Amino acid sequence: MRQKDPGLQVKYEMLFSRTLVITALLILILVIGLFLTLLLESLPSIQHLGFGFLFGKTWDPVSNVYGAYPFLVGTLLTSFLALIISIPFSMAIAIFLGEYQPTGALSAFLKNIIELIAAVPSVIYGFWGLIVLVPLVRSLESKIGVVPYGIGIFTASIILAIMIIPYAASLGREMISMVPAQLKEGAYSLGATRYEVIKAVIIPYTKSGLFAGILLSLGRALGETMAVTMVIGNSSIIPTNIFAPGNTMASVIANEFTEADRSLYLSALIELGMLLFLVTVVINVIGKRIIKGFNT
Amino acid sequence: MKSNINYRINKSLFIKGFIIFLAFLITLPLVSIIYYVAKEGFATINWNFFISVPKPVGEVGGGIANALVGSLILVVVASIIAIPVGIMCGIYLSENGENKLSYYTRLAVDILQGVPSIVVGIVIYFWVVKPTGSFSGLSGSIALSIMMLPIVIRSTEETLKLIPSTLKEAGLALGLPYYKVMIKVILPVGMSGILSGVMLSIARVAGETAPLLFTAFGNPYLNTNIAKPMQSLPLLIFNYATSPYDEWHNLAWGASLILLICILLLNLFTKLLTRRWKVQF
Numbered sequence: 123m124r125q126k127d128p129g130l131q132v133k134y135e136m137l138f139s140r141t142l143v144i145t146a147l148l149i150l151i152l153v154i155g156l157f158l159t160l161l162l163e164s165l166p167s168i169q170h171l172g173f174g175f176l177f178g179k180t181w182d183p184v185s186n187v188y189g190a191y192p193f194l195v196g197t198l199l200t201s202f203l204a205l206i207i208s209i210p211f212s213m214a215i216a217i218f219l220g221e222y223q224p225t226g227a228l229s230a231f232l233k234n235i236i237e238l239i240a241a242v243p244s245v246i247y248g249f250w251g252l253i254v255l256v257p258l259v260r261s262l263e264s265k266i267g268v269v270p271y272g273i274g275i276f277t278a279s280i281i282l283a284i285m286i287i288p289y290a291a292s293l294g295r296e297m298i299s300m301v302p303a304q305l306k307e308g309a310y311s312l313g314a315t316r317y318e319v320i321k322a323v324i325i326p327y328t329k330s331g332l333f334a335g336i337l338l339s340l341g342r343a344l345g346e347t348m349a350v351t352m353v354i355g356n357s358s359i360i361p362t363n364i365f366a367p368g369n370t371m372a373s374v375i376a377n378e379f380t381e382a383d384r385s386l387y388l389s390a391l392i393e394l395g396m397l398l399f400l401v402t403v404v405i406n407v408i409g410k411r412i413i414k415g416f417n418t
Numbered sequence: 419m420k421s422n423i424n425y426r427i428n429k430s431l432f433i434k435g436f437i438i439f440l441a442f443l444i445t446l447p448l449v450s451i452i453y454y455v456a457k458e459g460f461a462t463i464n465w466n467f468f469i470s471v472p473k474p475v476g477e478v479g480g481g482i483a484n485a486l487v488g489s490l491i492l493v494v495v496a497s498i499i500a501i502p503v504g505i506m507c508g509i510y511l512s513e514n515g516e517n518k519l520s521y522y523t524r525l526a527v528d529i530l531q532g533v534p535s536i537v538v539g540i541v542i543y544f545w546v547v548k549p550t551g552s553f554s555g556l557s558g559s560i561a562l563s564i565m566m567l568p569i570v571i572r573s574t575e576e577t578l579k580l581i582p583s584t585l586k587e588a589g590l591a592l593g594l595p596y597y598k599v600m601i602k603v604i605l606p607v608g609m610s611g612i613l614s615g616v617m618l619s620i621a622r623v624a625g626e627t628a629p630l631l632f633t634a635f636g637n638p639y640l641n642t643n644i645a646k647p648m649q650s651l652p653l654l655i656f657n658y659a660t661s662p663y664d665e666w667h668n669l670a671w672g673a674s675l676i677l678l679i680c681i682l683l684l685n686l687f688t689k690l691l692t693r694r695w696k697v698q699f
Binding site: 131134135137138139141142143145146147148149150152153154155156159160163210211214215217218219222232235236237238239241242243244245246247248249250252253254284287315316317318320338341344345346347348352372375376379380391392395396398399402403405406407410 | 426427429430433434436437438439440441442443444445447448450451454455503506507509510511513514519520522523525526527528529530531532533534535536537538540541543544545564567571595596597600621624625626627628631632635652655656659660667670671674677678681682685
């Protein structure tokens, strides 16, 4: 038998555990680096524009005026509208898969559908929206008597809603399937119907988890770029109603970043990116905390 | 009293029907998307579509060879960067339950998972594109690898945590050094879980556009040099779908079909993999 040098073994051993620690540190440094780079590059804009940046109502790079308010409004409007549209569907899917039919052919089918919805790239959603959804929305708009742009906040919200349904639905399903059987059986033995059990036992028991799922899908909606950019209309004017064209923080970055010729312009765009980063970090950390608390 | 019970039962049934209706309504958009992509895509695709580059506006024909090659290179290079780092970090997290570094690293992974992809694009622009002075395939790959990392790390960590410690202890008791136990015993046992995480992360970044906008940038010509701007399928779809020209729309439909098929196959393959190789304890 070949005798190995024990000293070499120890060296390998050290090398291996060091590499593990270094990669873990690397991830940490990566995230800190992401934030510091954003902060550093947006400093000119923070110094020049201060808090006024957030409330400035005009975004006009030609005359060097940068106000992020139209994009804040656009982002919040699209994301919350998408959330409102998606909640009935995602909750229905969660309840169906978690309570009515956790197993079986029908639920396997629905699960596959949800996975596919999550797998379709956002640029294909955008393309589909542009070709299929925009004409539909346009005819709807001319029926109800608003300017029939077709593109705009409403169209973007519908696409976003479809895209975020899988997140809230799959988390909700997990939560609902974890409700202890005794609780449900107790309610049934008292004579409750299926609906009453869902309303009085399952939803109250899982409400923090369902909320976390919705929160995480909001985080997705806020940062989603491509599909929104393609159908929102890219107008830097504050949207007056939900059918008007607008812009979100992510879409304005996507559209104007490579065209930004002045350093202040570029820096203002990066500040938008940093705000987006901070908001999604907060939402994700809170959402994950709630889920962790639910699981233990 | 009797009617009251009937009312409650009927209400319950009605709501069940309503929930099932709402739940299955989600198939509508998916069917519509697949229908349009397949219908328009198959009409465009022919042999020429795969081997030629896009033609200028006004000329019929042209293909997406540049985007196919570019996407392949971008994803392969991103995988080469992300997979080793991701697996190593996953091993560290699964081996170190609760210490300071693992706590903060886990937090960092959570954050990384939620970072909007466009923000990653901005940062890589300043890390790679600006210092090197040119948009490049390499910078695109780095951006994609950052998007892959959290998925690979999480799946590695979750998989390895499920492996009973008796396996590791048996290896150590036989006198194997720790690194050999990890590489030759624990990793192979968890391979299916890790691989499925890797495949999912590839499927995810293959369709990413936003991080490539300011990094790989796109290129109308065939390019295999990762130091130069590079086209990718999602970038091509974005650029041509938002153009006003019908020929370019057709190219975008064809590219959408190819991209969708690749991503669905990756997802399907992942499923088969986990089903066949599932290790149970």
